[in-house]
Amino acid sequence: MARPSTASTTRRSPTIWPRRCAMRAKADVEAAIARRLRELAEVDGWANANPYTAHYLALHARSGGELAALAADLDFLVAADPVVLAGALGTGLDPDLPDAARTFLRCAHELRTHQPGERAATLLLTARQQGERLGLPRPADARWWCEWARSRPTGYHRVLEGHTGPVYAVAVAELDGEPVAFTGGGDSTARIWDLRAGSPLRVLEGHAGGVNAIVPGELDGEPIVVTAGGDATARIWDPRRGSLLRVLKGHTYGVRSIALGRIGGRPVGVTGSDDASVRLWDMRTGETLQVLQGHRYGVRSVALGEVDGTPIVVTGNHDASVRVWDARAGSVRFVLDGHTGPVRTVALTMLDETPVAVTGGAGARMLVWDLREGVLRQELTGHLYGVNSIVLSEFQGTAIILTGGDDAAVRLSDLRTGTPLRVLEGHRLRVRSVALGRIDGAPVAVTGAYDRTVRVWDLTHGIAPQGDDAHSDWVRxxxxxxxxxxRVALTGGHDGTARLWNLDANEPPLILRGHTDWVRGVALGALDEAPVALTGGDDSTARLWDARTGEQLRIMEGHTDWVRAVALGYPDIALTAGDDTTARIWNIHTGEQLNVLEGHDGPIFSVATRGPIALTGGQDGTARLWDTRTGEQLRIMEGHTDWVRAVALGYPDIALTAGDDTTARIWNIHTGELLRVLPAHTAAIHAVALGHLGDTPVAVTGARDRTVRVWNLTDGSHYAIPFAGCTGVALHDRLLALTNHHGVAVLSLHPEAEL
Structure with a gap:
């Protein structure tokens, strides 16, 4: 082995060795500070830790190489300033970090405004939703605590928040050697993120409409980022300074997409617009080089590539067509027909030495086209609904396709075979854009969605296998x-099953099979003192089950459309409602239909019953009270300005209604008088419940703003539980069941806690 020369060693040692020694000495000092602060906190108790320790210990520990060991301390994770700790831990891809640290990072965005008791509760809820064990004791100030959960685990990811509207575009690149993400959204901003730290670097403001596309690149050796917006402009920015370099004007409607490349050595950009045109730009001067016209409607996606030395532009259009253009001549080479709806995304690659385009759109299909011959090569599937974004690359030696869709899923698949490699679930609403990159050599996906979040996904590890007992799809x-x-919980979901869970024992559920479509409504009750379950679904039936054995006792048929809601009531009746605009009352002994409740002008989303009273809420924005004995409509409660999604009845003689106008309303059921409006949610409310905690009457509301709120109906105070995508709530004594797109969690509420 060759030795370094003496001259070389002598030349480097005066500068490098002192610098290394100084760095090592600084690290030693930081480690000593971190250890001492931790010792003091453990003596005093983390709940009584000095504010300096709570805020700065994570930074000292990171600088001193002590952070991985410190992050294994659950008490520290609860006591530390969540913003500072999340920044110190970064995106959580360091293999030395303990699992608890990654669990913290999964929910760090929810912890910023919480006190330690709520942080501990949120940390435990997150762990249990992933099937992880976390030995956290319940703090005295925790107003709620997760007792049990069954959910589909999700791949590890970090949530980045900052956009105040949907995230329409994401891209990944290196900026001065550091991995960064670029994002654009409906809030008219573009943002640059430090991917290693998971923190924002810069906000680019200037567009007067949503930022629909964002592409990083290089111009004359300097980094640039180009954005396309709803204000009919594309803009070139200096990402280092965040300054605007140039505005590209020419389109007459919003610019939907952009691609960068070179034609004949000249740096160019290609934009597609709602004005049905495609423009090629000189990126140095901002001059329009060419306008490609031929599409009849808005151009949703563009890509720039080459086929056998000829530069091409491939465009996807709202008219369901894909066009391949000669970028020099401005002429159309091929029109590719095959999609049945708008083409939202186009990506190019070489596959087996053949140039191909992969396109996706309003349908769930993705089409792979041979760009030499202009013919369809293969079809890929996987998403349930439309595909909004496609990225092509190589992953672990395999040509892959990364996609985001309207089903809120991100899918990583083998491009040749379509075989799924990863399904990344975590977004609550449709995924608009996806990108691939690396952080310290580890492959990651970065995604943006209508839920206003950017998510960074670890692609190195697979997703923990789902247990056989969890629902395989949304729980409704x-x-x-x-x-x-x-104690038991009954759940129903998109997998067509209802499941009865023993909350006091770790055992598989009793699975109720019989429905042939989604199960949307469930209820528990008794028949001749024997426990029964009632379910309703999209197969237009309601079904009664023996809750001890799972035997199907009865099928109640009569609805002509989806059954969205069910309830069991006195005396021995079932109440069902759905999209055929009716609610129906059934004798559960015989299955006989007793009454049809007609009056709503549209689908009925929710039902409740108490004594001889039934309450329904529907798409017509009203809630209605009925006499279950006669079927007579007693009262219409009007006041909501949008769909009424959820209703409940409670003591003393009150009704709770809520819906898409973001409000929950309390009514006197005898007079129809509006007693109170609960206005704290910022998105549609999909589920409600009424009950008591001790002597305190409470209401629970679950909304699409990622919160479930527990209300003290005596004084109107409330607190929030972070729970994304709530689809259902149930309250029984001190237990609160919550459902969403991943599964179900059961919490215990502290009756003495201050609401």
Whole structure:
């Protein structure tokens, strides 16, 4: 082995060795500070830690190489300033970090405004939703605590928040050697993020409409980033300084997409617009080089590439066509027909030495086209609904396709075979854009969605296998009760099953199979003192089950459309409602239909019953009270300005209604008088419940703003539980069941806690 020369060693040592020694000495000092602060906190108790320790210990520990060991301390994770700690931990891809640190990072965005008790509760809820064990004791100030959960685990990811509207565009690149993400959104801003730290670097403001596309690049050796917006402009920015370099004007409607490349050595940009045109730009001068016209409607996507030395532009259009253009001549080479709806995304690559385009759009299909011959090569599937974004690359030696869709999923698949490699679930609403990159050599996906979040996904590790007992799709509804002294939960979901869970034992659920489509409504009750379950679904039926054995006792048929909601009531009746605009009352002994409740002008989303009273809420924006004995409509409660999604009845003689106008309303059921409006949510409310905690009457509301709120109906105070995508709530004594697109969680509420 060759030795370094003496001259070389002598030349470097005066500068490098002192610098290394100084760095090592600084690290040693930081480590000593971190250890001492931790010792003091452990003596005093983390709950009483000095504010300096809570705020700065994570930074000292990171500088001193002590952070991985410190992050294994659950008490520290709860006591530390969540913003500072999240920044110190970064995106969580360091293999030395303990699992608890990654669990913290999964929910760090929810912890910023919480006190330690709520942080501990949120940390435990996150862990249990992933099937992880976390030995956290319940703090005295925790107003709620996760007792049990069954959810589909999701791949590890970090959530980045900052956009105040949907995230329409994401891209990944290196800026001065550091991995960064670029994002654009409906809030008219573009943002640059430090991917290693998971923190924002810069906000680019100037567009007068949503930022629909964002592409990083290089111009004359300097980094640039180009954005396309709803204000009919594309803009070139200096990403280092955040300054605007040039505005590209020419389109007459919003610019939907942009691509960068070179034609004949000249740096060019290509934009597609709602004005049905495609423009080629000289990126140095901002001059329009060419306008490509031929599409009849808005151009949703563009890509720039080459086929056998000829530069091409491939465009996807709202008219369902894909066009391949000769970028020099401005002529159309091929029109590719095959999609049945708008083409939203186009990506180019070489596959087996053949130039191909992959396109996706309003349908769930993705089409792979041979760009030499202009013919369809293959079709890929996987998403349930439309595909909004496609990225092509190589992953672990395999040609892959990364996609984001209207089903809120991100899918990583083998491009040749379509075989799924990863399904990344975590976004609550449709995924608009996806990108691939690396952080310290580790492959990551970066995604943006209508839920206003950017997510950074670890692609190195697979997703933990799902247990056989969890629902395999969204969970829509829950009910709580007890059977023979055992606490139970009943859930129904998109997998067409209802499941009865023993909350007091770790055992598989009793699975109720019979529905042939989604199960949307569930209820628990009794028939001749025997426990029964009632379910309703999209197969237009309601079904009654023996809750001890799972035997199907009865099918109630009569609805002509989806059954969205069910309830069991006195005396021995079932109440069902759905999209055929009716609610129906059934004798559960015989299955006989007793009454049809007609009056709503549209689908009925929710039902409740108490004594001889039934309450329904529907798409017509009203809630209605009915006499279950006669079927007579007693009262119409009007005041909501949008769909009424959820209703509940409670003591003393009150009704709770809520819906898409973001409000929940309390009514006197005898007079129809509006007693109170609960206005705290910022998005549609999909689920409600009424009950008591001790002597305090409470309401629970679950909304699309990522919160479930528990209200003290005596004084109107409330607190929030972070829970994304709530689809159902159930309240029984001190237990609260919550459902969403991943599964179900059951919390215990502290009756003495201050609401």
């Amino acid at each position: 509804a829950a009910a709580l009760g007890s059977i023979d002294g055992t």
